[in-house]
Amino acid sequence: MLATATAATLVGVDGHVVTVEVHVTDGLPSFTIVGLPDAACREARDRVRSAVLSSGLEWPPRRVTVNLAPSGLRKGGAGLDLAIAVAYLAVTDQVPTDSLDGKAFVGELGLDGAIRAVVGVVPLVDALRERTVVIAPESYHVARAADPRDVCTAANLGRLASVLAGRTPWPDPPPDPPQPQWEGVPDLGDVVGQPLARRAIEVAAAGGHHLLMLGPPGAGKTMLARRLVGLLPELSRERAMEATRVQSAAGLPLPTGLATRPLLRSPHHTATMAALIGGGSPAVRPGEVSLAHRGVLFLDELGEFAPSVLDAMRQPLEEGVVRVSRAAGSCEFPARFLLVAAMNPCPCGQAGRPNACRCSDYVRQRYLRRLSGPLLDRFDLRVQVQRPDPDQLLDGTRGESTEAVGARVAAARERSAARGVGSNAELSGLELEHHAPLTAASRDELRRRLRQGLLSGRGLKRVRCVALTLSDLAGDEPPIDAERLHEALALRASVGDLHVPAAAR
Amino acid sequence: MTGLVGAVPMDGDAAAELGALAELCSLPRIGPARLRALLRDRSALDAIGELRRGNAAMLSALSACRGVDRALLSTWQQRASAAMAASARHGRPVGAELLDAHASAGVWVHVPSGSDAADLWETDPEPPAVLFGRGAPVDLALRRVAIVGTRRCSAYGRTVAQMLGEGLAEQGVAVVSGLATGIDGIAQRAALDAGGPVIGVVGSGLDCVYPAANRALWADVGEYGTLLSEYPLGTHPAAWQFPARNRIVAALCELVVVVESGPSGGSMHTVEAAAERGRAVMAVPGPITSSASSGTNRLLAEGCAPVCDLDDVLLALGATAGGAGAAPAARVPDDPLERRLLDELTAGGRSVDELALCVEASLADLATALGRLQLSGWVSETGGWWEKSR
Numbered sequence: 001m002l003a004t005a006t007a008a009t010l011v012g013v014d015g016h017v018v019t020v021e022v023h024v025t026d027g028l029p030s031f032t033i034v035g036l037p038d039a040a041c042r043e044a045r046d047r048v049r050s051a052v053l054s055s056g057l058e059w060p061p062r063r064v065t066v067n068l069a070p071s072g073l074r075k076g077g078a079g080l081d082l083a084i085a086v087a088y089l090a091v092t093d094q095v096p097t098d099s100l101d102g103k104a105f106v107g108e109l110g111l112d113g114a115i116r117a118v119v120g121v122v123p124l125v126d127a128l129r130e131r132t133v134v135i136a137p138e139s140y141h142v143a144r145a146a147d148p149r150d151v152c153t154a155a156n157l158g159r160l161a162s163v164l165a166g167r168t169p170w171p172d173p174p175p176d177p178p179q180p181q182w183e184g185v186p187d188l189g190d191v192v193g194q195p196l197a198r199r200a201i202e203v204a205a206a207g208g209h210h211l212l213m214l215g216p217p218g219a220g221k222t223m224l225a226r227r228l229v230g231l232l233p234e235l236s237r238e239r240a241m242e243a244t245r246v247q248s249a250a251g252l253p254l255p256t257g258l259a260t261r262p263l264l265r266s267p268h269h270t271a272t273m274a275a276l277i278g279g280g281s282p283a284v285r286p287g288e289v290s291l292a293h294r295g296v297l298f299l300d301e302l303g304e305f306a307p308s309v310l311d312a313m314r315q316p317l318e319e320g321v322v323r324v325s326r327a328a329g330s331c332e333f334p335a336r337f338l339l340v341a342a343m344n345p346c347p348c349g350q351a352g353r354p355n356a357c358r359c360s361d362y363v364r365q366r367y368l369r370r371l372s373g374p375l376l377d378r379f380d381l382r383v384q385v386q387r388p389d390p391d392q393l394l395d396g397t398r399g400e401s402t403e404a405v406g407a408r409v410a411a412a413r414e415r416s417a418a419r420g421v422g423s424n425a426e427l428s429g430l431e432l433e434h435h436a437p438l439t440a441a442s443r444d445e446l447r448r449r450l451r452q453g454l455l456s457g458r459g460l461k462r463v464r465c466v467a468l469t470l471s472d473l474a475g476d477e478p479p480i481d482a483e484r485l486h487e488a489l490a491l492r493a494s495v496g497d498l499h500v501p502a503a504a505r
Numbered sequence: 506m507t508g509l510v511g512a513v514p515m516d517g518d519a520a521a522e523l524g525a526l527a528e529l530c531s532l533p534r535i536g537p538a539r540l541r542a543l544l545r546d547r548s549a550l551d552a553i554g555e556l557r558r559g560n561a562a563m564l565s566a567l568s569a570c571r572g573v574d575r576a577l578l579s580t581w582q583q584r585a586s587a588a589m590a591a592s593a594r595h596g597r598p599v600g601a602e603l604l605d606a607h608a609s610a611g612v613w614v615h616v617p618s619g620s621d622a623a624d625l626w627e628t629d630p631e632p633p634a635v636l637f638g639r640g641a642p643v644d645l646a647l648r649r650v651a652i653v654g655t656r657r658c659s660a661y662g663r664t665v666a667q668m669l670g671e672g673l674a675e676q677g678v679a680v681v682s683g684l685a686t687g688i689d690g691i692a693q694r695a696a697l698d699a700g701g702p703v704i705g706v707v708g709s710g711l712d713c714v715y716p717a718a719n720r721a722l723w724a725d726v727g728e729y730g731t732l733l734s735e736y737p738l739g740t741h742p743a744a745w746q747f748p749a750r751n752r753i754v755a756a757l758c759e760l761v762v763v764v765e766s767g768p769s770g771g772s773m774h775t776v777e778a779a780a781e782r783g784r785a786v787m788a789v790p791g792p793i794t795s796s797a798s799s800g801t802n803r804l805l806a807e808g809c810a811p812v813c814d815l816d817d818v819l820l821a822l823g824a825t826a827g828g829a830g831a832a833p834a835a836r837v838p839d840d841p842l843e844r845r846l847l848d849e850l851t852a853g854g855r856s857v858d859e860l861a862l863c864v865e866a867s868l869a870d871l872a873t874a875l876g877r878l879q880l881s882g883w884v885s886e887t888g889g890w891w892e893k894s895r
């Protein structure tokens with residue numbers, strides 16, 4: 001006697017449909033699960049049997065074999081418990097076999113029969129969107145985010161069995177959870193002084209330019225990074241879904257269901273390669289670069305991260321995806337994020353202030369050598385952030401609020417969307433020539449800088465990108481005038497070539 | 506003064522003596538003072554022999570040197586015996602292999618005592634026992650000026666070092682320096698680029714580049730100028746070798762110019778060494794708020810002659826500016842904001858934020874003004890800090 005139920009398992013950030021086949025025959029009583037289950041999945045044996053018995057249902061002593069198809073796919077976690085249990089109930093005629101048609105079951109079982117939430121609900125439900133998905137009540141709102149045909153919930157296996165047997169109707173879906181208090185992202189108006197840093201986060205938000213803040217600890221770099229997230233516009237449904245899938249697969253809480261606000265991730269500098277990029281074995285998990293997908297990845301104390309970990313970020317920064325390959329297979333995670341980094345340019349805490357810095361050239365160079373040139377090149381914006389002046393802190397007027405700056409950012413984002421790119425930072429050289437022509441004066445200005453060695457070829461392109469964002473923010477039409485260029489140049493401090501004498505450059 | 510600091514002519518005896526000398530200065534932890542104690546009233550060949558035999562008078566003289574203990578002495582004695590045993594085995598003079606290694610690396614050996622530059626060294630309180638060199642010999646008929654300064658220089662210091670290096674080179678004056686990071690290296694590079702004679706004195710073996718970032722500079726000085734060291738090939742840099750090196754810089758020049766220096770450090774060692782040898786010292790004035798100029802300003806307060814332009818140096822040297830007119834005066838910015846910014850930057854490096862707060866201009870205006878000043882060379886930027894460079 002055989003019955004099947006449909007479920008799904010998580011591979012990376014994608015759900016894969018799994019057919020659970022349960023076969024019950026006469027013979028020595030046993031319970032076997034085949035089809036590449038991992039340890040947690042194999043333990044379903046004990047959970048399912050106890051849950052069935054605790055729910056007042058029967059478990060006759062017979063030989064039970066469970067197959068998880070496709071059998072070549074490794075199944076992890078306890079999410080298949082529920083499907084195994086209902087297929088067992090169907091094969092032992094405790095629920096009608098046809099009641100499982102068109103449905104899918106995702107949930108972990110408690111020994112008392114309770115149905116519990118699992119990690120990765122959004123991608124799992126997304127893979128099962130053609131069916132009615134039965135799920136734990138606490139996952140209901142998150143599951144709705146994936147927009148499936150229908151979502152039903154049941155608090156425990158006993159209730160579910162009586163619904164499937166047609167004895168009771170589906171329980172009402174749980175009430176909407178209280179909307180989390182909008183603790184919001186702190187307001188930009190709280191930042192006193194620091195005009196350059198304020199400007200830099202506005203430009204970063206508007207143009208998607210990666211930002212490097214140079215300054216001592218305590219200068220308010222983390223504070224600025226938090227406010228940068230507040231400046232980013234809400235995510236479109238499509239992008240929010242991309243971000244939600246990753247966050248759900250990683251088991252992050254999703255209080256609002258679909259994550260429409262960009263997320264700020266700030267891993268500590270001891271993060272390993274697997275934590276930052278993604279990895280792990282046997283189940284590959286997304287790393288911080290993917291959790292920050294469509295949001296902001298803030299790396300404080302950039303100079304303290306392991307150089308190999310930082311260099312591994314170059315590929316996702318370039319391509320917007322991470323491919324993690326392991327012997328068992330490879331996964332692709334989305335990773336299009338805004339990188340914001342903060343560091344002290346030297347270890348002494350004077351942040352390289354000329355004549356105040358006590359570090360020897362050797363120490364400074366060694367500190368900066370951890371950042372490879374190609375990585376530094378990715379930062380279009382590099383600004384010096386100092387502790388604010390005490391007078392400013394006490395008497396300074398509040399700056400512009402997040403709302404006012406956010407409106408400018410949104411308008412600028414719309415202008416760049418009209419060019420067919422997500423943000424100005426993604427424009428290629430050719431597109432720049434087309435969208436951001438230069439006035440004769442600014443062309444001369446750049447030519448002189450290139451000639452004097454104050455600007456590199458790559459720097460030239462990035463400066464033009466930033467100048468275009470500045471002109472978008474101001475609502476100007478191209479061509480780009482010299483004033484915008486100067487401001488773009490001022491937002492790009494020279495880092496990494498500190499040892500080159502200024503006059504000899 | 507005349508003479509050449511360069512390779513000494515070698516006949517058989519001299520070669521044997523030179524080999525013994527090379528062996529002696531390759532001994533571990535042997536410095537100029539210990540070497541002098543070892544060579545007092547005896548030739549290098551005798552010294553190595555006596556070291557092996559354990560001449561009591563010599564050993565007690567050595568033990569009197571600070572930091573020389575029994576263990577070090579016995580190491581030296583073992584090295585001396587090993588060298589003499591090797592020489593006997595191969596039937597070659599002591600240290601012949603060492604000399605061959607230097608010759609094949611293009612390094613010549615200069616021994617002050619027997620050379621025609623003896624005048625220079627005779628009056629020196631601590632002459633080196635031997636100098637290893639690469640490149641052309643130093644012609645003492647050249648005018649020689651040492652440009653020294655801190656390794657942590659400001660943009661102002663860089664500009665001055667560059668200006669002096671270049672200007673002296675154009676007048677055919679040799680620039681002597683320590684090839685260190687900062688002022689030393691910048692002045693040498695500027696002088697090299699201007700095609701002038703350069704003399705670099707380093708504190709490690711000629712093959713042990715320190716700092717590694719100056720590798721290209723070492724190679725260029727060795728090729729187009731003279732690279733000198735008291736230490737044989739393979740000697741790694743050690744902290745005590747740098748002050749010792751500075752006394753040779755002071756000995757080789759006629760005049761020391763300190764561009765930027767803190768109140769203590771290598772440049773001040775050079776100044777002391779120069780004073781001991783009767784070399785004139787000049788200092789470049791700097792802002793009193795800049796720690797990189799605190800040492801030079803102190804020197805000025807103590808009566809040292811100031812360097813306000815290249816002519817001051819040439820005048821002190823007794824050379825004239827060869828008809829080269831003064832550099833055209835730089836255009837003083839007429840924009841009020843630019844002038845204001847220059848005033849603000851006089852006191853030292855500022856970040857854009859600080860400037861924006863004190864001049865109360867919009868970021869765009871500020872950026873434009875700074876950009877113009879940067880292009881015309883008035884200011885420079887490193888790591889987000891803006892500094893006045895003239």
